Amino acid sequence: xxxxxxxIPASLFLGAIGLVAFIWTMKSRxxxxxxxxxxxxxxxEWDDHPKPPDPPPS
Amino acid sequence: xxxxxHIPMSACPACAAAxxxxxxxxxxxxxxxxxxxxxxxxxxAACMIAVEGALQAIPGVRSARVNLxxxxxxxxxxxxxxxxxxxxxxxxxxxxxxxxxxxxLSVTETDRQGAELxxxxxxxxxxxxxxxxxxxxxxxxxxxxxxDLFHWISAAIALPTVVFAxxxxxxxxxxxxRVWRLGMDVPISLALILAxxxxxxxxxxxxxxAYFDAAVMLCFFLLAGRYLDxxxxxxxxxxAQELAALEVPRATxxxxxxxxxxxxxxxxxxxxxxxxxxxxxxxxGVVTDGxxxxxxxxxxxxxxxxxxxxxxxxxxxxxNLTGPLTLRVTAAGRDSSxxxxxxxVAIAESAKTRYTSLAERAxxxxxxxxxxxxFGAFGYWMWATGGDLRFAINISxxxxxxxxxxxxxxxxxxxxxxxxxxxxRKGLLIKHGTALERLAEVDTVVFxxxxxxxxxxxxxxNLGEHPAxxxxxxxxxxxxxxHPLAVALVAAxxxVAAxxxxxxxxxxxxxxxxxxxPGYGIEGVWQGTRVRLGRAVxxxxxEVGVTATYLALPDxxxxxxxxxxxxxxxxxxxxxxxxxxxxTVKLISGDAVGPVAAxxxxxxxxxWVAEALPADKAxxxxxxxxxxxxxxMVGDGLNDTAALAGAHVSISPASALDAARVASDIVLLGxxxxxxxxxxxxxxxxxxxxxxxxxxxxxYNVIAVPLALMGFATPLAAxxxxxxxxxxVSLNALRLR
Numbered sequence: 001x002x003x004x005x006x007x008i009p010a011s012l013f014l015g016a017i018g019l020v021a022f023i024w025t026m027k028s029r030x031x032x033x034x035x036x037x038x039x040x041x042x043x044x045e046w047d048d049h050p051k052p053p054d055p056p057p058s
Numbered sequence: 059x060x061x062x063x064h065i066p067m068s069a070c071p072a073c074a075a076a077x078x079x080x081x082x083x084x085x086x087x088x089x090x091x092x093x094x095x096x097x098x099x100x101x102x103a104a105c106m107i108a109v110e111g112a113l114q115a116i117p118g119v120r121s122a123r124v125n126l127x128x129x130x131x132x133x134x135x136x137x138x139x140x141x142x143x144x145x146x147x148x149x150x151x152x153x154x155x156x157x158x159x160x161x162x163l164s165v166t167e168t169d170r171q172g173a174e175l176x177x178x179x180x181x182x183x184x185x186x187x188x189x190x191x192x193x194x195x196x197x198x199x200x201x202x203x204x205x206d207l208f209h210w211i212s213a214a215i216a217l218p219t220v221v222f223a224x225x226x227x228x229x230x231x232x233x234x235x236r237v238w239r240l241g242m243d244v245p246i247s248l249a250l251i252l253a254x255x256x257x258x259x260x261x262x263x264x265x266x267x268a269y270f271d272a273a274v275m276l277c278f279f280l281l282a283g284r285y286l287d288x289x290x291x292x293x294x295x296x297x298a299q300e301l302a303a304l305e306v307p308r309a310t311x312x313x314x315x316x317x318x319x320x321x322x323x324x325x326x327x328x329x330x331x332x333x334x335x336x337x338x339x340x341x342x343g344v345v346t347d348g349x350x351x352x353x354x355x356x357x358x359x360x361x362x363x364x365x366x367x368x369x370x371x372x373x374x375x376x377x378n379l380t381g382p383l384t385l386r387v388t389a390a391g392r393d394s395s396x397x398x399x400x401x402x403v404a405i406a407e408s409a410k411t412r413y414t415s416l417a418e419r420a421x422x423x424x425x426x427x428x429x430x431x432x433f434g435a436f437g438y439w440m441w442a443t444g445g446d447l448r449f450a451i452n453i454s455x456x457x458x459x460x461x462x463x464x465x466x467x468x469x470x471x472x473x474x475x476x477x478x479x480x481x482x483r484k485g486l487l488i489k490h491g492t493a494l495e496r497l498a499e500v501d502t503v504v505f506x507x508x509x510x511x512x513x514x515x516x517x518x519x520n521l522g523e524h525p526a527x528x529x530x531x532x533x534x535x536x537x538x539x540x541h542p543l544a545v546a547l548v549a550a551x552x553x554v555a556a557x558x559x560x561x562x563x564x565x566x567x568x569x570x571x572x573x574x575x576p577g578y579g580i581e582g583v584w585q586g587t588r589v590r591l592g593r594a595v596x597x598x599x600x601e602v603g604v605t606a607t608y609l610a611l612p613d614x615x616x617x618x619x620x621x622x623x624x625x626x627x628x629x630x631x632x633x634x635x636x637x638x639x640x641x642t643v644k645l646i647s648g649d650a651v652g653p654v655a656a657x658x659x660x661x662x663x664x665x666w667v668a669e670a671l672p673a674d675k676a677x678x679x680x681x682x683x684x685x686x687x688x689x690x691m692v693g694d695g696l697n698d699t700a701a702l703a704g705a706h707v708s709i710s711p712a713s714a715l716d717a718a719r720v721a722s723d724i725v726l727l728g729x730x731x732x733x734x735x736x737x738x739x740x741x742x743x744x745x746x747x748x749x750x751x752x753x754x755x756x757x758y759n760v761i762a763v764p765l766a767l768m769g770f771a772t773p774l775a776a777x778x779x780x781x782x783x784x785x786x787v788s789l790n791a792l793r794l795r
Binding site: 004008011012015018019022023026031032033034035036039040042043045 | 102103106107124125126127128173176177180181184187188191204207211215
């Protein structure tokens with residue numbers, strides 16, 4: 001059962017990474033236009049780098 | 059999930075729309091380089107490229123980005139780029155666009171709430187997964203120290219999560235408790251607190267059962283329902299605001315001979331206001347200068363333009379057609395007909411909130427029942443075990459968790475989200491939370507004519523009856539005017555000048571010295587003599603009963619060119635589809651008998667009424683309702699507003715007047731009406747799915763609650779029942795086609 005002392009922190013750490021990643025996607029406004037982003041990937045126009053998002057409305 | 063706290067927000071789009079006027083007034087002053095356009099026609103990757111490409115090609119446009127989810131495009135441009143120019147460019151590449159007010163679309167309270175809910179949902183989701191993994195170990199037989207360790211770790215994750223993610227429930231439960239009501243959130247909060255509390259106690263005492271996973275799962279599923287609900291409402295609300303922002307209330311005021319653009323709220327009685335041809339009257343007033351014709355179709359339903367000259371009384375909302383007019387303001391701001399519109403809307407809104415939705419009805423008996431069951435179980439087991447408080451609380455927490463309306467909280471939002479998403483793709487925007495349910499109950503459909511079944515744009519009907527030469531002359535004259543009838547006449551004969559055979563007649567129809575006499579018509583010189591195209595009296599012709607313009611030739615001959623309103627695309631399909639569904643279709647119009655009869659005949663509507671006053675329309679709808687019919691009113695004008703408000707559910711096209719749009723529950727975003735029968739079908743299906751979902755959650759409860767009451771409910775059983783029922787109702791909602 002000693003393995004638990006490694007596995008549990010490891011799993012919690014991985015969970016935390018997921019949570020932080022989620023918070024990052026929220027903060028970088030990736031849920032603003034899910035349909036548009038899904039379709040934009042099909043176009044060739046922005047293959048080199050993503051189209052800059054809207055400036056945040058003030 | 060429906061509760062007392064969110065209903066008022068959606069109940070009054072007028073409240074949301076009301077501040078827009080003041081905001082717009084402020085905006086008018088500053089030059090904003092950021093333009094936002096609504097784009098109801100965009101739906102795919104190709105549309106995005108086309109729209110962005112077309113906009114970026116315009117000089118002065120720095121960037122354009124389409125948001126496909128919201129169906130809008132935001133444009134960053136120099137200050138000299140106007141929305142009207144962008145709209146014209148988009149129309150050129152085949153997209154319908156409307157100007158929106160970017161001030162209203164900035165980060166609002168709503169967006170912040172949405173982001174907050176999403177954050178709580180995400181946190182609850184991650185905690186749920188982690189606790190679930192730990193729980194699997196416990197369920198599969200971890201014992202003693204290991205089990206306690208897992209319980210402690212679960213507690214360390216679950217308690218902060220419940221405190222953070224459960225806040226919306228706690229707040230709303232507190233709000234409803236303060237006014238002595240048992241909302242749906244009271245049993246939810248109680249279950250969360252009780253489950254966390256008892257689990258913490260069990261963990262501390264080294265007990266076998268802990269409900270941390272159930273508490274967090276409950277949070278997650280309910281937040282999911284709440285988030286769906288919020289999103290549907292937010293989209294509907296923002297769209298309602300967008301539409302409210304379409305008409306910019308500004309007026310051109312003459313101050314010491316100079317023209318100054320002012321917000322409506324700053325115009326006072328006695329001011330002189332100038333209205334250009336094609337503009338809408340911003341105020342009520344009396345014409346002091348100029349002659350023109352005004353289109354009153356939005357206000358009265360008349361399709362025939364009316365003459366306006368010095369002394370004529372005009373009302374806000376009418377459209378000036380041919381010549382510039384100067385008005386002396388008789389009523390502005392709060393006293394004008396604009397304010398009367400607001401009153402009508404307020405009445406409409408208060409009438410609409412009477413409907414109790416399925417979810418509210420379910421909640422009203424469900425919530426007391428849950429408490430009763432839980433406290434009953436607590437009391438019984440206290441008595442049966444001779445005062446074992448720990449056991450009794452355990453049972454009552456289990457009952458609360460099992461009965462908690464997870465499926466119920468997801469059942470309605472999931473169906474509404476799925477259905478309104480489908481309708482949005484068909485070009486229908488659901489503005490009101492219960493509109494879908496009400497739409498499903500409809501058995502009678504009442505249509506307005508002008509602007510609803512027709513586009514309000516005329517189409518010549520008897521060109522073929524006149525000699526070619528006469529048509530040539532008329533078209534040559536009409537080319538000089540921007541009057542809708544003249545424009546229609548020119549548009550209807552596009553190939554005339556181009557066909558080689560007609561070259562001779564064309565030459566004959568060379569009319570020189572054209573000039574427009576505002577309010578009357580166009581005059582020109584043809585073969586050395588004067589010819590006129592315009593109003594009957596001016597041309598010396600006899601009036602025919604329908605919309606027409608008249609041509610007077612030098613020898614005294616006159617010809618009448620008659621027009622009919624062009625049919626809205628899909629109107630025939632819509633009416634046929636509704637009749638095929640067994641609905642009664644009626645047509646009630648404020649227009650004259652002739653055009654109404656013609657249109658009714660064309661669409662196959664037997665039951666029609668012409669020359670109806672606004673009050674007649676409302677009375678007709680009220681009478682139908684009193685006879686037990688559920689009426690769907692489809693209308694666009696001010697004269698329809700009262701009827702729209704009085705009907706069980708109402709639809710108006712996006713081109714309708716503000717008041718009509720605010721009073722209606724559903725807005726038709728595109729021009730095409732063909733989706734209407736489909737919308738009714740989807741609404742009926744959605745209602746059926748909701749009832750089915752209630753049935754499914756009831757079935758789960760019937761099985762699980764007795765188990766919980768008898769004390770057999772383990773955390774595993776609770777987790778299984780909760781996730782199974784939630785997933786089943788969500789899948790059932792997605793079956794909507």
